[in-house]
Amino acid sequence: MSAADEILDIVDENDQVIGQSPRGEAYERGLRHRCVFIQARDAEGRVFVHRRTATKLVFPSYYDMFVGGVVGTGESYDDAALREAEEELGVSGLPRPTPLFRFLYDDGAGRTWWSAVYEVRCDLPVDPQVEEVAWHDFLTDEEVEARLADWTWVPDGLAAHERLRGYRAMG
Template identity: 80%
Template sequence: MSAADEILDVVDEQDRVVGRAPRGRVYAEGLRHRCVFVRARDAEGRVFVHRRTAEKLVFPSLYDMFVGGVVGAGESYDDAALREAEEELGVSGLPRPRHLFTFLYDGGGGRTWWSAVYEVRCELPVRPQVEEVAWHAFLTEEELERRLGEWEWVPDGLAAYERLVAREA
């Protein structure tokens, strides 16, 4: 099954399930759905940062400071966060990511999704999915801050990061 065929829950402005549709249709029609964002830190507290592959359906070739993705139909945010983190980092046996907050991302033009933000410590050697990750590194907070103005970031991840930084201030 291709990524475009994956079935997602379609949700309303209160995050209640109102239907189901294939991911390709959800994206094409701008249907509201659910996503998870997981900030992964290594043993030294550095943040996993990566550049998405050019083949991604949404925001190809842009940088992201989160791993994550869509929540499948009938899947919980918590389960999706663990699944996505392990898949994208290429590890198994991660501790369950800790939920930090949830917000409704609105990128305009029908791009809106409920976004649950998590954090996890990954002390395992990472082997990121080549289908998802074109480049990766663990950066200190200072290095990440310097790159914000230099690299082109996924807009939903940047929105989540800005909210996260504001909450931690």
């Protein structure tokens, strides 16, 4: 089964399930679904940053400061966060990511999804999926901030980053 064939729950503006759709169709038709964003930090507190592969369905070759992805049909946000973090980082035995908040991402151009933001500490050596990750490194918060204007970042990740910055400031 290809990524485009994966079945997703389609949700309304209140994050209530109203149907199901293959991922490719959900993207093509702008159907609202669910995603998870996990900020992974190493033992030194640096953030895992990566560039997506050119073959990704959405935002190919863009940089991201989160790992994550879509929530499958019937899957909880929490289960999806752990699955996606382990898959993208290429590790097993990761602690369960800590949920922080949710927000509705909508770019006004047909891309909209409920977004659950998490954080996790990854002390394990990472081995990211070559199908998902073209480049990766752990960067300090200052290094990430310094690259915000220079690199092409996934827009939903930037939205999550801005909200996470505000969330932490209110701490």
